[in-house]
Amino acid sequence: MRNPARRVDRLAVRPTTTPVLSMAADGDATAIRGRPDRARRSTGVPGRDNRSSRAGSGPIPPGDDRIRAERTVVTEGLTIGVLSPVTGGFYYGSVLSGISRVLQPIGGRIIFVQTLDAGISSDEVVAAPDFRKPIAWDRLDGVISIATGSRRPYLERLLERGIPVVVASDAIDGLDAPAAIPDNAGGVAAAVEHLIGHGHTRIGFAANLVQSDMRERYHGYRSALIAHGIEPLDEWCFDAPDNGELGGATVARDLIERGSPVSAMFLATDRNAIGCLDELAQHGLRVPDDLAVIGFDGIDAGAYSTPSLSTVSQRFDDIGAAAARLLLERIGGKPSAGRPTTVPAELHLRQSCGCDLTGADSGDPERAVEYWRAEAAQHLERSHRRERWMREQYEIGIRLLDREGPAPQQLEWLGATGVRAAELALWDGDPACGNVRIVGVYDRDGGDTARIGAVMPMTSFPTDAVLSRSDAGADDVTIVVPVAMRGQDFGLLAVVSEVDALSANGRETHNQWAALLTTALDQQLLHEQLRTSEERYSLWALATDDGLWDWDLEREQIYYSGRAMELLGHDHRSITGPPSIWLDRVHPDDRIRMAAVMRRASTYEREPVELEHRIRGGDEQYRRAVLRALPVGAPDEPASRVVGSIHDVEDRRQLEERLRRGALYDEVTGLPNRRLFLERLEAAIERRRDRGRDFAVAFFDLDGFKLVNDSLGHQAGDRVLASVGDRLRRHVRGTDVPARFGGDEFAILFHDVDADDVIARVREVVAGVQRPVDVGGHVVDVLASTGVTTSVVGDRSADEVIRDADVAMYRAKAARPGSLRVFGGSGGSDSDADDVVTATAMSAR
Template identity: 35%
Template sequence: MRDSRAVGVLSPFVGGTYYGSLVAGVGAAARSYGRRLIAIQTLDAAADLTVNGGDPAFDAAVSWDHVGGFIALADAVRPEYLARLALAGKPAVLVGHTVAGLDLPAVLPDNGAGTRAAVTHLIRDHGCRRIAFTGYLAATDVRERYDAYLEALRAHGLEPGVLLPARNNVESGIAWTAEDLMRHGRPDALVAATDRNAITALRTIAAAGLRCPDDILVTGFDNIDEAGLLRPELASIGQPLDAMSRRAVDLLMRQLDGEEVPPGPYLLPTRFVPRSSCGCTSLAEKLPTVVAGDGQQRLARHLAGTLPAIEAGDGARCARAAAERAAAATAHALLAAAEGDSSRLGPAVDELRDLLATSPCPETLRVIFRAVQEYAAGLPLGDVPAAARVGAGVQSIMMSVGRSHTGVQLGDKLHLRSLISVYYKLNMALLHRRDVEPRDPSWLGMTPATAGSIALREPDGELVRTPGWRRHPGPSIPAGPTTVSAFPPIELLDAAVPGETVFVVKAKVGDSDRGWLALVDTVECRVEDGREIVNQCAALLTVALDLRDQEEHLRREAQSDRLTGLPNRSSFVASLEAAIERRRAYGRPAVVLFLDLDGFKPVNDALGHHTGDQLLMAVADRLRHCLRGEDVAGRFGGDEFLVLLDDVAPGPVLDELVDRIGRSIRAPYQFGEHVVRIGVSIGTAECVAGTTVERVLQEADSSMYRVKATRRRAVA
């Protein structure tokens, strides 16, 4: 069954503060068009956080049967994959990158404008002349930032500073030392391509005995939440992630409607946020000077400054309108409070809370507080009681909005605590408990997921779905053969309700490729990229299946003869004990055969141990072909073998089986140019009531020697 109404997003990771925010934005925009979202992670489960240009190993047409068009995030797939999408008639829109040679619409943050603004600020406002750069230039967006850095320096007649390459875009990417930074003299400033790089750069600078901003200024890029909490606070450039997601989906929908969409690029504005690391007073500590007609307009301008960068158009108008509503509600509330009416404080708090929700960080909260205080301080109040009432109103607003933010922070803390608990339960269940079957996705019930399906790769490479799982009542998610283009099954897609996303991640860790995991959940944006639950689940599934296979291999090794692969003596004894117990409990008969090869030693001595081993393996194969499925053959040791015939008693059936085994083993063997013939002596012993393992084996052994002795007398 196929359904191509979904929007697909290809992303190195399907969660996290950066990729997760983009995936969530794509999902929200897709839902506004009545489309559901399938988020496909292109890196393996538990992959390293470093990405560069897409994983060349990702070439699977995942969910192509269900997806009408794709949003491809930076470093998700290689150009060859995007070309295949075009040949398949599936439109695609790029986000955060461009691809040379492919005329695809590309939605980009204005990396150049943001970087040029930061470098120009360092030059014009702080007099910097020697500015270094650090970043992972293999990433396309970082290369754009580096090119803009060079362009800004040229525009001001300055030479490039020291280039300090990073190994990746996160904290671990910074491996250079203070000596590297200072090799051409101490720079005035360092421009880092990402905030994560900048965080480690600040530590390296501090370890060298230098101080920021006194000795060197530092800027970053991405304006992550931590930027405003560092000491010094990190100056950074914010990206309009939500606006980028919305624009990408809009362009994709236009293509799906048959419209010809130009390749772009479609640049969205970034915003440089000066803070103390670049030598400025933080926006949250000192509001910028705003020229406006009255206090309410200045309040609106200050509040709008807290909003993420948004491109011109409806989004920008809505953002300005939100700031103006909050300013108007606050102004009216404080003017009413001056007259003794506190009833309007509640609506003002609601508007300010909505504004805070667009950028829920301590810095935004501090800006709101300072802006409200500045407005209140500028009110023309006629007497002290009125001023006191306004002061009380400001305090009430600040406490109410502050409690709201504290609630958000508490919610984040509890959420992370819950994730830790989930990870622990998953680890214990999949890696330690043996009553949990990894192939059964019902273990997803320990996570927030609401449905799941697993497609495992068979030895021949084919994919087979195990029975799916869903938390809520609904049609079952069936098992059966599948293709990667049809995975996940349509029943899993239908299990997703508005607000949920279908995630697909390869169950592959290192060289172990087990197949695919799909589950239904909400996007996780509050943990680092690649460490969200869906990725953890796929990684744990892979490791758990590997452990089960290793345990089964070890069990077989412990119970099998290494040369022939037949059960060894201890394993055969366990089977014999079970047969004796069945005879005692149900009267079910069984017979043990004891086989000793005649003439094996001369072959082994004449042709060598290698040929002797080959002969023993050949005998084992012939035994397997002679026996029924319920029978057990084992190697007792040397050239002796045991056979347990289940539900067989002395008589014609037993005689026929013994004769068949004897004829098969006595038939000639061909090993290269050598033809080998051996004989076999077979003794029998019945598992009578009240017998023991030792007695049965002893009787079978004695019977075998009687047969051998009889044959020798006949030959003599």
């Protein structure tokens, strides 16, 4: 059986060598007019330009009689900024309470600024946030940064601006500013000594050592063990990932995995300790029989844990009061002492360390009844307040997220709360510019809202209209929280409200309000962006005449826009239906290709796909359409949806075909033009070179064609040309290529023809062409002079072949119109055909 130490209800902890803030017994204070350390500055806000301080109206109250302040210099009507990761909770709320206790008698105002983005629990961020917003700097006479409220560069910027700074509950290395801190080392030393008094020699320690006060507690732990001749081992120390219950549960699991190398544990925060108690109980370990536990902070929840938690109470309100007095001294011009001011801690003994001070163990039933009666009354009061906060939170959530109700910027949702006044300021342009615009005002008593639309630097926010509504006597302060969350930053919300000092889960009331407001504004923005996007996309789809579709591959349903249904031959109305609505209208020859494309789109690939296919329209005629598709789904999984469009390209394809024919075919006759003829001739020349396949070219000119144009007109001439084109197509083989070169010149490419057969083939074709044409009652005689060349002449280019045939044609025309000549051999001479076709010149009768 362990030998218990002497049991007392509260053990005062002997402070360490750092001096404690003291005060004269009478609490007297000296007041001066003005600010010796800072020149007057213009705030840029109506009603506060060139403000001067008034003389103080009375002494600073001593507060708790264990903390006394020296004679100090104060001014009346000060505005003090308090920086805190969150604006509430048992810890930050208690520190603020102490600050307010000092400022109330001199009419001081508090602007409580949250430095974490909305919705982030203070448990989630152990280190100080990278907060950079100079909120209310034009209004501040001094600043207190609580614990990890801000980093050194931010506080140094305040000092450079001439704004005095004090740090509460922490000391920042390298910062030339006073600090009020709990006696971390002394408190832990008293706890360790108490555990040693219970007979423990293997005492563990758990903390997150990011913060300086946690490191001080660790040093106090080591020093106490060494002072009692116990060498602390590394295996006795445990790392807590955060300062909350989850961190304590992690420590408990680590402790069990290591085989419980200690018989007692000191955890650096009460919430760590409570989380550890719960986890140990789940694993069947009994506290204090299997493991004694002591925490640090003195939070109310420790009294209701199972077993009740022994703890080092650091009196957060006293730390806040000490920081406030230090700040008043700095404002009055007193230099910094150069080292932190330490506030004594107390050891509260309960069941978890092995003590039982409720009366049962001491044989004093009346004391036990009185103890629990007091605890129950306090618990009931807090329960009522918590219930009120929860009702407010519920009502606010309903109002803020109701898209049918008033816009969140109007702040009407604050009517469900006890807020006295509020302002919402959104960034006026880029947040980096630092200007805000008042977009919402709330006043419980119906105050002036004329300032809506006013633009100001954030250094002047919140306005006097809000600050003047705070009532220190009613525990109301001006609270400023960022309306920012998850990379979305809208601006700032300022409310005059009571601080929520009850939350113990890192989700403080005003933090939650800002998170809900950010969400509501984000939804509003997304809704507006969606509406604009839908409108833009609808107009785009209308302008491009596209049909839109969305294929749900899991449900096998497709959403069809009205235009998509119209393209598929149905009425113009949007519907959701099976794929058969589409597939049944696809040309049978295209269905296999379409199925293959859709299969590819539904795999792991996320590449867009495109397919031209034919679909049957409302007139039951097939039209060409292009589908474009984009697979959608989670990474590394098959697509769950395919979205895309259908675009009718029939008219465009027909136009392209007309343009293509215009580039390669003669518009009047429909025959290949010179360009296409030369391409085919070059191919014939290559075949002659590669395979020895002979060819021949006949080039002829319509004799007297100019007379037809001049006498009957160009339309009549076109009809003659069209008739010649038709006759050429009928009289040549399918492998031969007739062409119109322009004007009244035509050419024919004969494939695979022997030189001996050329004349007969040309004579047959020319005979078919040289028949009269009836043009509107006028008979036009057709006569053609023809020149021929063959591949046996030699290897030539296409242009050279045409040149030779042209030469032969002109010699035939010169010798006798309507005759035929063949280009000669290598000597370049030509000769008459054996059977020359002759006739009279072309004429119209």
